[in-house]
Amino acid sequence: MxxxxxxxxxxxxxxxxxxxxxxxxxxxxxxxxxxxxxxxxxxxxxxxxxxxxxxxxxxxxxxxxxxxxxxxxxxxxxxxxxxxxxxxxxxxxxxxxxxxxxxxxxxxxxxxxxxxxxxxxxxxxxxxxxxxxxxxxxxxxxxxxxxxxxxxxxxxxxxxxxxxxxxxxxxxxxxxxxxxxxxxxxxxxxxxxxxxxxxxxxxxxxxxxxxxxxxxxxxxxxxxxxxxxxxxxxxxxxxxxxxxxxxxxRLVKLSKFNEDGRIAVICMGGTTGTVRHALKHHGLEDFSLISLKLFSPFPGKELLEALSEAEGVVVMDRATSPGAALPPLASNVAATLYEGGVSLPLLSVVYGLGGREPTLKMVLEMLDKAEERLRARGRAVSRMYLGYGGGVA
Amino acid sequence: MSRRPELLIPIVFEAGNTSLRKVANWRSNRPVIERRLCTNCLICWIYCPEPAIYMDNAGNVQIDYDHCKGCGICAEECPRKAIKMVMENV
Amino acid sequence: MFLGRGGQGVVTAGRIVAEAALRAGLFSQSFPEFGPERSGAPVRSYVRISDEPIYTRAPMENFDVAVVFEERLLDSAIMESVRSGGIIVLGSESTPELPRGDIKLFVIGARRILEELRKPRSLNLAMIGALCSATKLIPLQHVEDIVVRRFGEENREVVRRAAQLVVSVEQTA
Amino acid sequence: MQVSKLLDLYGREGLSPGHSACQGCGATIAVRQVLLAAEPPYIVVSPTGCLEVISTPYPYTAWRVPWVHVAFENAAAVASGIEAALRVLERKGLGRRHKIIVIGGDGGTFDIGLQAISGAFERGHDLLYVCYDNEAYMNTGIQRSAATPIGSVTTTTPAGKRERKKDIVSILVSHGSPYVATASPHLWKDLANKVRKAQSIEGPTFLHIVAPCPRGWYYDSSLTIKIAKLAVETRVFPIYEVENGKYRINYLISRPRPVEEYLRLQSRFAYLLRPENAALLEEFKRWVEERWNQLLKLAAAFPP
CATH class of the missing domain: 3.40.50.970 (Thiamin diphosphate (ThDP)-binding fold, Pyr/PP domains)
Known part of the structure; x- marks a missing residue:
């Protein structure tokens, strides 16, 4: 420190x-x-x-x-x-x-x-x-x-x-x-x-x-x-x-918190801190957090390494790509996994649009639901709006 | 120290290198200076869009036929009518 | 949480407290209520203080301490958002009765102090002074130092006087 | 130093031959003359347009002087950046100041670039902005611009433009520019001395040059200079300067040639000259006359 x-x-x-x-x-x-x-x-x-x-x-x-x-x-x-x-x-x-x-x-x-x-x-x-x-x-x-x-x-x-x-x-x-x-x-x-x-x-x-x-x-x-x-x-x-x-x-491409968590949460920017807080203070050892610092050029190699032990991945996007297959960060993560020949269940979470900063309660709820969704494995990719209508949609 | 990086970069460092390109084939008529009328006043030069007109070492105005596109401004503007436009041989 | 009106230095108050906490060797974070700033409208700012690094940037919904600059701003929403065992520091010339018995109320007659010291625009500094002695969260000395550096020696007395004159109001409810 | 003869300019070429300008291009003649007159060291900035495209087909450049193009609407902003940055680099011993010359067409000046020009002139950057005005978007295939005169046929005004040409000079004068002038390439000496004068004045200065375009005005390529001359002698393009707000007509055309002499040489005005369009022709003439009279009044307000 x-x-x-x-x-x-x-x-x-x-x-x-x-x-x-x-x-x-x-x-x-x-x-x-x-x-x-x-x-x-x-x-x-x-x-x-x-x-x-x-x-x-x-x-x-x-x-x-x-x-x-x-x-x-x-x-x-x-x-x-x-x-x-x-x-x-x-x-x-x-x-x-x-x-x-x-x-x-x-x-x-x-x-x-x-x-x-x-x-x-x-x-x-x-x-x-x-x-x-x-x-x-x-x-x-x-x-x-x-x-x-x-x-x-x-x-x-x-x-x-x-x-x-x-x-x-x-x-x-x-x-x-x-x-x-x-x-x-x-x-x-x-x-x-x-x-x-x-x-x-x-x-x-x-x-x-x-x-x-x-x-x-x-x-x-x-x-x-x-x-x-x-x-x-x-x-x-x-x-x-x-x-x-x-x-x-030092500028790193990404940093990892809770190395051993089975489910990786990938996030960029300020909200990463709220997720970090949630993992740290609420005993969520099942989750790891990947704080992505470099978005372009996308650090695919480093991300694959960071995900080598993961059983599922939650990707948090603070933007939408209307009409696209996935929002920007999730599409990069999905492409990286595909390129690496890795098949992981992926939950794409869109959050915080227009300044609706997630509360701790929302983040905890998201993590709770994420585990459920990823375990269900109905499909490889599922989607969630965090904070939309005040909750998790 | 050279400022040029060893990179493919969209900068042209060789100033004025269009002079290496010949545009003579744009021309259907060529200007020809009639020496006895020319006073080397340079009016043709100042009105040339290329420029395809220059003074040789002896101070005589010459046409640069590699770069003249044959627009005919020089012939039109020559105060002594010393330049004639002549059809190019096909 | 600091609650006042636009132009009363609510954001600055939060920032001074965060800075004082930092000087005291604590981690701190202070942020305003985000949005267009308009003079006169109710406005909030927030401070987090901790002895370990602060990661969260979640909006604050509940507070341990609410510093309310004027009695008129003390509405039911504020009352409900203070945690049980929490504190309200209120700028008021009277001693109101709170509907909750599980929070402590401190009152500071800030306007009178400002009038006496001829510092009508230093309400935020008086409120911080009162906060220091009501909560003991941060040392008054650090606050004084910061205030003097930023606003001049003549404001030291505002902070001090408020710290001396703040009173605890026993709640009967 | 005043330019008095062509030998004063010879050997100072800023543009190389071999570029891709059309036969008889008036813009390149104007630009050549500007660069022949310009005092070094200078940097040229161009917005997108004919000049940029004809002069820099990678890996070639016709520019023998430092030159930069960024986009269409921002040449004056780019120039502002260069000017201010060189000021600080000189202060820090990391570079030296250059004179800045922006050379743009009428599209990049009258229309899409006007906001950036307004900003640069309001901020007072030390630069010379030269507009070669060929009165339409020639690079994209002859579409109307704010500089296209009444009655001119372009591909977007197939029945002739209805509106008057924008008075760009007044706009720059209103910005408080210390020196705004017009010029024509047929008056090379006047043009060259105006470049020198503008460069010698601290602050944002502006030179508006008529640049006949054989392709877009539909005339024989040999007539470029003749047409520029006619534009001046019919009072269609008055030659004047405004120094610190004081107007001076440099070529007082006391007996103007008939406007038709200018119009007839150019097929873009063929529509305007049809008998059924007499009213539009009258409006063209009224525009010429009103502007000239206004200039006379402005010049009279500031006797030499």
Missing amino acids: YSLTSSRLMTGNEAVAYAVKQADVDFISAYPITPQTIIVERLSEYVSSGEVDAEFVPVESEHSALSACIGASLTGARVFTSTSSQGLALMHEVMYIASGLRCPIVMAVANRALSAPLNIHGDHSDIMGSRDSGWVLIFAENPQEVYDYIIQAFRLAEHPEVLLPVAVNLDGFTVSHSSEPVAVLEDAVVRSYLPRNPRPRLEYEEPSSFGVFALPSHYFEFKVEQERVLRRAGELVEEISRAYPNSHG
Whole structure:
């Protein structure tokens, strides 16, 4: 554990801003949207007080925010932005370009539901809408992880073999607005962890053309190469996190709790903590918890290892994929199992849409029902809405 | 230190390398300069969309036939009518 | 749980208490009632304090302690959500009778203190001061330090006075 | 430094031949002239459009200067990012400032890119935005834009456009831009000196250039410069500048040529010139006249 005495109380949003400040960021551009807004408010305070030497460009839309970030990133600058929900949806087009142009931008996404109806509360629908955009996608469980992962995100993004944008996700409100102890590193330690690597950039002396157009003769290769690089980013997670000065805060692809439980519960983000609490304080030794931190590239190999002893799996999605076979996380887990030749009963649980954060009672009820459903083995996949209509459906 | 990574990346590092592409086959008429009328005023050059017009070492205006698409602007705008459009041999 | 109205510093109160707990070597978590913030509307914030790491992010439905900034806000829903053996710290100039005998009531005449000290906007700080001495959950000294750092020396007396003047009201029910 | 003769520009080519622009492309002439005049070091940003597509078919690029394209509606935002980032990198000793030149078509400027331009100009970034205006979406096959003039036939206005062309210059002037000007490639010296002037002024500046398009305006490729000239001499495309809000007409056309001379050369106006469409033609002429008179008044309000 971190030493409590060296910790400061920070919300998830404040932890983002503090990490970005320590990362010696050069350029920030963003547009206000709840629940992300506090991140850029803090950062603009840091910029105006001179605590960080950066340019903050308060643009007229999220589309322009990410566009400005791409321009800035192509000058060689260290670049940060953050958004939520509709803002992320507006960035959608530009997200593909950021990864295609290999811009190592770091973005914090305070995850929030998508309209309509309008809702400002937490769920993962926003980022799941862009899950194929070629970004590295990391999910943090609490403000401490937010802080640690933002710093490591810069190192991963700017790795010469990667040069890809990274989004660090934190649940809107439940993590972004929750104040918790965060142990922070010394400024100098962060700086030495984040060296500046040269990369192609816009300059008059070496005039290159960025954002060219590619005919069918070339496009396919670029896209397959980008996929390879994204997978390579996954391989490099261990290298960049091993170098992280605080060994407790290292970015892992997934972490496991209650190793010996027969039924694995897979979850991402803040609600993972509630499940952890339930397992720990209610003697649920039959269950293990897999807290997934890296969603893209999906850590299939590591997940198969973690599931090697499992007899059933519960996958918790805080988003739906209307019309799809399974919601996003469950479909990745199912595909991973299939690819590994593993046949496990799977319960796909959709929870927490629009900020309906599961209560402890709901989680306990879900686990209770899960055992029953998985044991029934009527079919390999069953589905559940947790919290829908106030209970378990 | 080179900034170019060893990666397939959609950046063109060789500035202005379209000059390696020949577009002469776009042309059905070619501009021909009548030397005795040409004053090397460069008007044809400033109005050329390519540019496929240049000055040689002697300071004489020349047509770059690898890159001229035969639009005819130079002939139209030459103040001395020193450029004629001539049908290409098929 | 802190209950007041938008603009009274309810969220800040929760945050100060969480920070004081952290200083005292305890684990803490504080979060506001999520949603659009509107001045004047009833608003809550929540604090969890524990001697071991806090993982849960479940919404809080029941509380050990409810700090209610004004008597008008003390409705039946609040009464029911306080656990048996729990505490209510109430900002009030009178001493109301509670419908439950299994909870302890502490009353602080916060408005009078604020008037005397000419600190009309420091209601939240008075409520925390009262909370400290009513519950002994966190040391008053830590709260004072945080308040002085964030709001200046002149607010120390608000916290102190409230801690001194809070009274336990015996329940007969 | 003022440009006075063509030799002042020769040898400063920013664009290479071998690109895929149509024969007689007015946009490339305009862009060539902008780059010949521009003072280094500079970076060019382009939105999606003809220019981007004709100049960078991977693995080739016609650009001899640093160039970037991101998307259609965001060139001004990308430019904002570059400009601000280089400012901080220079401060930190990690880079140096460049002049930023955005070069976009009318679609990327008048329509889809206007929000980003508005943002960049309001924030006051130090950049020059150049719009080459060929009055329709040529890249996608000649669809109408806000820059298409009255009566012009495009593939989405088969019976001629009914609405007037958007007054983009006034929009930028309203943003408080220190320098907004129009130019034509046939007036190369004026164009070159306006580029220099705009670049020498701190803040967001704008240059609106008429860029005849043989493909979309339906005329013979040799006539591009002639048509640009006619646009100016019929007062269809006035050449003027607005410096710190002060209007100045650079080419006072005291005896304009008849508008028909300009229209007749281009088949896009064939419909407009039909006798049964006389009312639409009158509206075109009214538009030209009203704008010119308005310019005269604005210029008179600020005597030299």
